[in-house]
Amino acid sequence: MKVTAAPLPPGKPIPLWRHLYVQVLFAIVAGVVLGHFWPTTGEALKPLGDGFIKLVKMVIAPVIFLTVVTGIAGMRELAAVGRVAGKAFAYFLFFSTLALIVGLIVANVVQPGAGMNVDPGTLDAGAIADYAHKAQESTLTGFLMSVIPTTMVSALTDGSILQTLFVAILFGVSLSLVGKPAEPIFELLERLTLVVFRLVGILMKAAPIGAFGAMAFTVGKYGVGTLVNLGALVATFYLTSLIFVLGVLGTVAWLHGFSIFKLIAYLKAELLLVLGTSSSEAALPSLIGKLERAGCDKGVVGLVVPTGYSFNLDGTNIYMTLAALFIAQATGIELSWGQQAALLGVAMLSSKGAAGVTGAGFITLAATLSIVPSVPVAGMALILGVDRFMSECRSLTNFIGNAVATIVVARWEGKLDRTRLDEVLNHRAASDDRPIDEDDAHMTVNPA
Template sequence: MKKLKVSLAVQIFIGLILGIIIGAVYYGNPSVSTYLQPIADIFMHSIKMIVLPIVISSIIAGIAGVGDLKKIGKLGFKTILYFEVVTTIAIILGLLFGNIFQPGAGVDMAHLSKTDISSYVETTKHVEEHSFMDTFVNIIPTNIFNAFVQGDMLAVVFFSVLFGMGVAAIGERGKPVLSFFQGVAETMFWVTNQIMKLAPFGVFALIGITVSKFGLSSLIPLGKFALLVYASMIFLVVGVFGLICKIAKIKLIPLLRLVKDELLLAYSTASSETVLPKVMQKLESYGCPKGITSFVLPTGYTFNLDGATLYQALASLFIAQMYGIHLSIPEQISLMLVLMLTSKGIAAVPGTSFVVLLATLGSVGIPVEGLAFIAGIDRILEMARTAVNLTGNCLATVFIAKWEGQFDEEKANSYIDSIKKSKVA
């Protein structure tokens, strides 16, 4: 008898549905968190445990393979340029959707429940003082071990690139070091595959906790805003990302199929960190060189948050409209410029989008108290933001690989064919 094989995506989806059911049935019952939180923590801790070793070893092995300082400098410039252009388009798109559909107009604040946002205020003080130049200064860590402990991805990427260049520069003497880090990367990918087997349980627990706390009914008063956020995210993927794919001759649907398990997991957990190791592995198998994948993808986690920047622009207008504040074109341009600065380099901060909004709204005269009205449904919206952020970074990696003329089309096609054959079998 042939053994029934259930794919990871199906397992995660089953976990998602069961989590929603349990959360809805036990809505308002604090014991749900008591039982499910340890399961969620075990999964999230397991993922966080492997992220840094994979990023460090992959970057060092990839960069040491490139070995050319000019090539690395050119790669960095192209990557940052691409990120800045696409995130700016995402902000403009959020402003357009907000102006056209007016989601905050006519909202009765008396019927909206408020959520405490005081936990974000302390972090916001740091972000308000955070300038664009600070982002680049903070890339260079004063203590690399401290950067490892804090999970400062930009500092880790910078050090790993520099270390990889050093390994390449010393030639034959660097080969044992290169072999060591190649071995570490391959070992950690094996560990990743084992940890991913916990994903359905982690998703079940995280969704169950979320729904039991806020309930599905919390979406109803802010339904128009939530639907518009999701619609704008879909438009960003289909319209903007689709256009980028057409320009670069990238097949969007096969790319989405390639990372569908990771997209579903990122959506369910509202964390793109959970899938970083697996996505790196898949993009390399898809035809992106290790040196490009290991540099572009982790850097994108800080510089290329397309879904988050779109949401921040849309949420800013929603709150302004809710309070009856009309923002002129110059004020909206000012809002766009502030978001371009505040959304960079703080991806490691908990509740990033909320922190950025708290730091931004006051600067353009929008009451920050308005965030308390949408905090209750933020988890549902964060799920969409995370999935779009991940999609944007996967596309960025393939785009940069093509721009550098290093994308392996043959490898991509053979990888897609192998997946199709495995499904048939």
């Protein structure tokens, strides 16, 4: 038995206002206006954004568990699982390192912190004390131990993506090894997947409300004027991320037969949701569903996407080296090429050690600077005020990077339906113009 995509009937054209991306875009604009003109009210709407993110996080563990287990069990060959994981990690390691190097190069060329002449002794170290404490806890050993859950069930209730992935892989492998006696369980999980993805569609209807509340809070609390003093850093980061997405990832996409622009257009609703909530996790369940509908094998999607959310953080890596050198430049510290190479090496390790931690970008930066004594950790207080604005760009870049990685690994494995991908990216697939909850309704269960 397997779940397959059946074409939707043509039906009537969907009104523009019913498209999720239009609703989210309108909500973001409304949130900015409200936060700017009525900042107190905007701050008070924080629970709307937080509540929506909690709703989505509620289903992330079940989505990952069901997708990974059924994907691995459906592969039949365990060698294929190891091969997909190996290719995915090779991809993650190369492009994550490349992102660190890109941030380092841009920081040296643009030098956004030059001329600020900040005295490190005048910085408020207490403002970043909590982040520094979390960074000390996020050691590589601690990270590896945290992957192992207390119980199998706690992996699905504690909200850790890596713990859920760990248990799901073990369960999927066990299901595959048992074979025929386990087929009823496999069928049950396949059918349960349909129910969970329909639930995701229902929750996505609240996305505009969440985006509205989150954006109103951000602008109301920090103000648009916050960007003026540190505008050079924010602008440099956004420009660097844009160059990485369109230049580096765009080239990767072109070499593998698809357009990065068309992929971004296909994921526009999810990207606007990430922009509004500053959280790529908010769009994780929807990303899994859309990549499967775009022709990527379910098993590949189930392995690559959740793993990439912890190990393929292109936007976070660009931010780390760029922000570290900005702090050094702002405090008048000259770093030699040897010291910058050491910074790069430490960042490569710490970016994995703090993976999956809430606020991972800022915490990872604290972990990196605490190991590199040349740059004062207290310097992070300089960017604390605009970190919220940069977190949106980090999340967007991470999200697009994982979408590209999944399609590329699927193609390497010969598990990509090129015809289906072409239809979806060129808007020739019937499901493209449906509301998000109807997109998942066209899945049917067929006997194997």
